[in-house]
Amino acid sequence: AKAMNAIVADDFVITFPDGSRQTKPVIMDSVKTPRSSPLKLYTEDVRSRIYGDTVVLMGRVITEYQRDGKVLKEPSSYTDTYVKRKGRWQVIASHLSNDLKPK
Numbered sequence: 001a002k003a004m005n006a007i008v009a010d011d012f013v014i015t016f017p018d019g020s021r022q023t024k025p026v027i028m029d030s031v032k033t034p035r036s037s038p039l040k041l042y043t044e045d046v047r048s049r050i051y052g053d054t055v056v057l058m059g060r061v062i063t064e065y066q067r068d069g070k071v072l073k074e075p076s077s078y079t080d081t082y083v084k085r086k087g088r089w090q091v092i093a094s095h096l097s098n099d100l101k102p103k
Contacts, residue, residue, distance in 0.1 A: 009090040011024075013093055038065045046058070055081070056081050077096070
C-alpha cells in the first residue's frame with residue numbers, strides 16, 4: 001500500500017466502463033480491504049507515448065477469474081496518464097473500457 005500511495009497522485013481519478021469514477025482515497029481504502037483476487041491479471045499490447053513530463057500508456061488488461069467452476073477471461077482496454085512531479089512519476093488518470101466480445 002505504501003508504494004501504491006506514492007505512485008497514485010492525490011488528485012487521481014479512474015473512470016470505469018459503466019461511467020462510475022473513483023478517487024485516490026477510495027482506491028487506497030480498497031487496498032486495505034481487498035475483494036476476492038482474480039486468478040490472473042496481465043497486460044497485452046502495451047504502448048507508450050512520451051510528451052515531456054507526461055506519459056500516456058495504452059493497452060489491454062486481461063482478468064481471469066473463476067465462476068461456477070469455469071475460468072473466465074475478461075478483456076478490457078485501458079489508458080493511464082502519468083506526470084512527473086517533484087522528480088517522480090505519478091498516475092493522475094486512468095480509463096477502462098470493456099472490449100467487445102467477438103461475434
